[in-house]
Amino acid sequence: MAKNMAAVERYVRFAHRDQILYGRVEGDIIVALEGDPFTAPRETGETFPLQGVRLLAPCRPGKAVCVGLNYKNHAAEMKQELPSEPVLFLKPPTSVIGPGEDIIFWPMVGRLDYEAELAVVIGRTCHRVSQEEAGDYIFGYTIANDVTARDLQKKDGQWTRAKSFDTFLPLGPYIVRGVDPTDLPVQAYLNGRLRQDGRTSQLIFPIPYLVSFISQIMTLLPGDVILTGTPEGVGSMEVGDEIEIRIPGLGSLVNRVAAPGHPSRP
Secondary structure, three states: OOOOOOOOEEEEEEEEOOEEEEEEEEOOEEEEEEOOOOOOOEEEEEEEEHHHOEEOOOOOOOOEEEEEOOEHHHHHHOOOOOOOOOEEEEEOHHHEEOOOOEEEOOOOOOOEEEOEEEEEEEOOOEOOOOOOOHHHHEEEEEEEEOOEEHHHHHHHOOOHHHHOOOOOEEEEEEEEEOOOHHHOEEEEEEOOEEEEEEEHHHEOOOHHHHHHHHHOOOOEOOOOEEEOOOOOOOEEEOOOOEEEEEEOOOEEEEEEEEEOOEOOOO
Protein backbone atom coordinates (compact mmCIF):
# COMPACT_ATOMS: atom_id res chain seq x y z
CA MET A 1 0.00 0.00 0.00
CA ALA A 2 1.33 3.43 -0.90
CA LYS A 3 2.91 5.35 1.96
CA ASN A 4 2.18 8.76 0.47
CA MET A 5 -1.28 9.24 1.86
CA ALA A 6 -3.57 12.13 0.98
CA ALA A 7 -4.61 14.76 3.50
CA VAL A 8 -6.76 13.33 6.28
CA GLU A 9 -10.50 13.71 5.73
CA ARG A 10 -13.38 12.59 7.95
CA TYR A 11 -16.87 11.71 6.75
CA VAL A 12 -20.00 11.05 8.78
CA ARG A 13 -23.56 9.94 8.33
CA PHE A 14 -25.92 11.77 10.64
CA ALA A 15 -29.51 12.52 11.58
CA HIS A 16 -30.79 16.07 11.87
CA ARG A 17 -34.49 16.50 12.55
CA ASP A 18 -36.19 14.38 9.89
CA GLN A 19 -33.16 14.14 7.59
CA ILE A 20 -30.43 11.51 7.28
CA LEU A 21 -27.40 12.92 5.48
CA TYR A 22 -23.75 12.31 4.76
CA GLY A 23 -21.22 15.02 5.40
CA ARG A 24 -17.56 15.94 5.46
CA VAL A 25 -16.21 17.12 8.82
CA GLU A 26 -14.27 20.37 8.98
CA GLY A 27 -13.27 21.05 12.57
CA ASP A 28 -16.52 21.32 14.54
CA ILE A 29 -18.67 21.71 11.42
CA ILE A 30 -20.23 19.16 9.09
CA VAL A 31 -20.45 20.17 5.43
CA ALA A 32 -23.49 18.30 4.06
CA LEU A 33 -23.20 16.24 0.90
CA GLU A 34 -25.70 15.40 -1.79
CA GLY A 35 -25.94 11.60 -1.75
CA ASP A 36 -23.17 9.45 -0.31
CA PRO A 37 -19.43 10.18 -0.36
CA PHE A 38 -18.57 7.25 -2.64
CA THR A 39 -19.98 8.47 -5.96
CA ALA A 40 -18.73 11.95 -6.88
CA PRO A 41 -20.42 13.75 -3.97
CA ARG A 42 -21.35 17.40 -4.18
CA GLU A 43 -21.65 19.78 -1.26
CA THR A 44 -25.16 21.12 -0.73
CA GLY A 45 -24.10 24.39 0.87
CA GLU A 46 -25.67 23.40 4.20
CA THR A 47 -23.53 23.12 7.32
CA PHE A 48 -24.32 21.66 10.74
CA PRO A 49 -22.53 21.81 14.09
CA LEU A 50 -20.93 18.45 14.79
CA GLN A 51 -22.17 18.51 18.37
CA GLY A 52 -25.72 19.37 17.30
CA VAL A 53 -26.50 16.21 15.30
CA ARG A 54 -26.84 12.51 16.07
CA LEU A 55 -24.09 10.49 14.43
CA LEU A 56 -25.17 7.24 12.80
CA ALA A 57 -23.11 4.34 11.47
CA PRO A 58 -20.93 6.16 8.91
CA CYS A 59 -22.02 3.92 6.02
CA ARG A 60 -24.75 1.42 5.20
CA PRO A 61 -22.91 -1.72 4.15
CA GLY A 62 -24.75 -4.23 2.02
CA LYS A 63 -22.45 -6.76 3.67
CA ALA A 64 -19.77 -6.83 6.30
CA VAL A 65 -17.05 -9.33 5.46
CA CYS A 66 -15.20 -10.31 8.62
CA VAL A 67 -11.84 -11.97 9.07
CA GLY A 68 -11.44 -14.34 12.01
CA LEU A 69 -8.18 -15.27 13.76
CA ASN A 70 -6.11 -12.60 12.01
CA TYR A 71 -3.88 -11.83 15.02
CA LYS A 72 -1.52 -14.55 16.26
CA ASN A 73 -2.17 -13.86 19.94
CA HIS A 74 -5.94 -13.92 19.46
CA ALA A 75 -5.73 -17.27 17.69
CA ALA A 76 -3.72 -18.55 20.65
CA GLU A 77 -6.23 -17.32 23.24
CA MET A 78 -9.03 -18.98 21.26
CA LYS A 79 -6.93 -22.19 21.16
CA GLN A 80 -7.03 -22.21 17.35
CA GLU A 81 -4.25 -23.00 14.89
CA LEU A 82 -3.00 -20.16 12.71
CA PRO A 83 -4.95 -20.15 9.43
CA SER A 84 -3.18 -20.73 6.12
CA GLU A 85 -5.79 -18.54 4.40
CA PRO A 86 -8.13 -15.86 5.77
CA VAL A 87 -11.07 -17.28 7.73
CA LEU A 88 -14.14 -15.38 6.52
CA PHE A 89 -17.66 -14.90 7.77
CA LEU A 90 -20.41 -12.36 7.13
CA LYS A 91 -22.51 -10.05 9.27
CA PRO A 92 -25.85 -8.86 7.88
CA PRO A 93 -26.66 -5.17 7.43
CA THR A 94 -29.35 -5.53 10.13
CA SER A 95 -26.58 -5.99 12.71
CA VAL A 96 -25.19 -2.47 12.12
CA ILE A 97 -25.63 0.29 14.71
CA GLY A 98 -23.88 3.61 15.22
CA PRO A 99 -22.08 5.47 18.00
CA GLY A 100 -24.06 5.70 21.23
CA GLU A 101 -26.62 3.09 20.22
CA ASP A 102 -27.29 0.12 22.47
CA ILE A 103 -25.89 -3.36 21.99
CA ILE A 104 -28.76 -5.63 22.99
CA PHE A 105 -28.12 -8.67 25.18
CA TRP A 106 -30.72 -10.90 23.54
CA PRO A 107 -32.40 -13.72 25.54
CA MET A 108 -30.89 -16.45 23.32
CA VAL A 109 -27.36 -15.29 24.22
CA GLY A 110 -25.49 -16.67 27.24
CA ARG A 111 -22.16 -14.86 26.88
CA LEU A 112 -21.73 -11.58 25.02
CA ASP A 113 -18.21 -10.58 23.93
CA TYR A 114 -16.60 -7.46 22.48
CA GLU A 115 -14.00 -7.57 19.69
CA ALA A 116 -12.18 -4.35 18.74
CA GLU A 117 -11.36 -4.08 15.03
CA LEU A 118 -10.17 -1.79 12.26
CA ALA A 119 -12.70 -1.81 9.41
CA VAL A 120 -11.95 -1.08 5.76
CA VAL A 121 -14.65 0.83 3.86
CA ILE A 122 -14.87 0.02 0.16
CA GLY A 123 -15.28 2.98 -2.20
CA ARG A 124 -15.56 1.39 -5.66
CA THR A 125 -17.03 -1.81 -7.08
CA CYS A 126 -14.27 -4.32 -6.46
CA HIS A 127 -14.01 -7.71 -8.18
CA ARG A 128 -10.90 -9.83 -8.74
CA VAL A 129 -8.37 -7.10 -7.97
CA SER A 130 -4.69 -7.64 -7.23
CA GLN A 131 -2.97 -6.71 -3.98
CA GLU A 132 -1.21 -3.90 -5.84
CA GLU A 133 -4.56 -2.50 -6.99
CA ALA A 134 -6.38 -2.95 -3.67
CA GLY A 135 -5.66 0.52 -2.32
CA ASP A 136 -7.47 2.10 -5.27
CA TYR A 137 -10.71 0.48 -4.08
CA ILE A 138 -10.49 1.52 -0.44
CA PHE A 139 -12.41 4.67 0.43
CA GLY A 140 -11.22 4.88 4.03
CA TYR A 141 -11.29 3.29 7.47
CA THR A 142 -13.58 3.19 10.46
CA ILE A 143 -13.84 1.50 13.86
CA ALA A 144 -15.84 -1.69 14.39
CA ASN A 145 -16.91 -3.86 17.29
CA ASP A 146 -17.50 -7.45 16.17
CA VAL A 147 -19.94 -8.31 18.99
CA THR A 148 -20.21 -12.06 19.42
CA ALA A 149 -22.41 -14.53 21.29
CA ARG A 150 -19.43 -16.60 22.37
CA ASP A 151 -21.43 -19.48 23.82
CA LEU A 152 -23.35 -19.89 20.56
CA GLN A 153 -20.18 -19.68 18.50
CA LYS A 154 -18.75 -22.61 20.45
CA LYS A 155 -22.04 -24.51 20.40
CA ASP A 156 -22.72 -24.17 16.68
CA GLY A 157 -19.21 -24.71 15.36
CA GLN A 158 -19.87 -22.24 12.56
CA TRP A 159 -20.32 -18.58 13.38
CA THR A 160 -23.40 -17.24 11.58
CA ARG A 161 -25.82 -17.21 14.50
CA ALA A 162 -23.27 -15.95 17.03
CA LYS A 163 -22.26 -12.98 14.90
CA SER A 164 -25.52 -11.93 13.26
CA PHE A 165 -27.92 -10.66 15.92
CA ASP A 166 -29.34 -7.17 15.50
CA THR A 167 -27.00 -4.55 17.10
CA PHE A 168 -23.94 -6.84 16.89
CA LEU A 169 -21.96 -4.54 14.57
CA PRO A 170 -21.31 -1.06 15.98
CA LEU A 171 -19.49 1.12 13.43
CA GLY A 172 -18.15 4.66 13.58
CA PRO A 173 -17.96 7.42 14.39
CA TYR A 174 -16.22 8.48 11.15
CA ILE A 175 -14.88 7.16 7.89
CA VAL A 176 -11.34 8.53 7.80
CA ARG A 177 -9.31 8.94 4.62
CA GLY A 178 -5.61 9.67 4.35
CA VAL A 179 -4.41 7.58 7.31
CA ASP A 180 -1.77 4.89 7.06
CA PRO A 181 -3.43 1.71 8.39
CA THR A 182 -0.31 -0.43 8.63
CA ASP A 183 0.56 0.19 12.31
CA LEU A 184 -2.44 1.62 14.13
CA PRO A 185 -3.20 0.82 17.79
CA VAL A 186 -6.49 -1.07 18.27
CA GLN A 187 -7.81 -0.85 21.82
CA ALA A 188 -10.92 -1.86 23.76
CA TYR A 189 -11.92 -0.29 27.08
CA LEU A 190 -14.62 -1.97 29.15
CA ASN A 191 -16.04 0.44 31.71
CA GLY A 192 -12.91 2.54 31.33
CA ARG A 193 -10.42 -0.32 31.81
CA LEU A 194 -8.09 -1.31 28.99
CA ARG A 195 -8.87 -4.86 27.85
CA GLN A 196 -7.44 -5.11 24.32
CA ASP A 197 -4.29 -3.42 23.08
CA GLY A 198 -2.94 -4.55 19.70
CA ARG A 199 -1.56 -2.99 16.55
CA THR A 200 -2.51 -3.53 12.94
CA SER A 201 1.15 -4.31 12.18
CA GLN A 202 0.42 -7.64 13.92
CA LEU A 203 -2.14 -8.72 11.31
CA ILE A 204 -1.40 -12.15 9.84
CA PHE A 205 -2.98 -11.16 6.51
CA PRO A 206 -2.48 -7.44 5.74
CA ILE A 207 -5.17 -5.21 4.29
CA PRO A 208 -4.19 -5.32 0.57
CA TYR A 209 -4.09 -9.11 0.74
CA LEU A 210 -7.52 -9.23 2.38
CA VAL A 211 -9.14 -6.92 -0.18
CA SER A 212 -7.68 -8.93 -3.05
CA PHE A 213 -8.51 -12.31 -1.51
CA ILE A 214 -12.12 -11.42 -0.73
CA SER A 215 -12.63 -9.84 -4.15
CA GLN A 216 -11.78 -13.17 -5.78
CA ILE A 217 -14.81 -14.65 -3.98
CA MET A 218 -17.43 -11.92 -3.99
CA THR A 219 -17.92 -8.49 -5.51
CA LEU A 220 -17.41 -5.75 -2.95
CA LEU A 221 -19.64 -2.70 -3.42
CA PRO A 222 -19.25 0.93 -2.31
CA GLY A 223 -20.05 1.16 1.39
CA ASP A 224 -19.29 -2.49 2.13
CA VAL A 225 -16.90 -3.04 5.02
CA ILE A 226 -14.15 -5.53 5.77
CA LEU A 227 -13.44 -6.21 9.45
CA THR A 228 -9.76 -7.07 9.66
CA GLY A 229 -9.69 -9.12 12.86
CA THR A 230 -9.30 -8.52 16.58
CA PRO A 231 -6.24 -8.66 18.85
CA GLU A 232 -6.03 -10.72 22.02
CA GLY A 233 -7.99 -9.74 25.12
CA VAL A 234 -11.57 -10.36 24.01
CA GLY A 235 -13.95 -10.70 26.92
CA SER A 236 -17.52 -10.65 28.08
CA MET A 237 -19.97 -7.81 28.64
CA GLU A 238 -23.03 -7.52 30.86
CA VAL A 239 -26.12 -5.32 30.78
CA GLY A 240 -25.12 -1.82 31.87
CA ASP A 241 -21.52 -2.10 30.68
CA GLU A 242 -19.94 0.54 28.44
CA ILE A 243 -17.58 -0.66 25.73
CA GLU A 244 -15.28 1.81 23.96
CA ILE A 245 -13.13 0.96 20.94
CA ARG A 246 -10.30 3.41 20.24
CA ILE A 247 -8.08 3.68 17.20
CA PRO A 248 -5.95 6.84 17.30
CA GLY A 249 -6.56 8.89 14.18
CA LEU A 250 -9.99 7.32 13.69
CA GLY A 251 -11.63 8.31 16.96
CA SER A 252 -13.57 6.49 19.63
CA LEU A 253 -16.65 4.26 19.25
CA VAL A 254 -18.72 4.01 22.45
CA ASN A 255 -21.77 1.80 23.03
CA ARG A 256 -23.61 0.45 26.06
CA VAL A 257 -25.10 -2.96 26.64
CA ALA A 258 -28.84 -3.04 27.33
CA ALA A 259 -31.59 -5.58 27.83
CA PRO A 260 -34.34 -5.80 25.18
CA GLY A 261 -36.87 -3.04 25.71
CA HIS A 262 -34.74 -1.32 28.37
CA PRO A 263 -32.58 1.34 26.71
CA SER A 264 -29.44 2.38 28.52
CA ARG A 265 -30.29 6.07 28.00
CA PRO A 266 -33.59 7.98 27.81
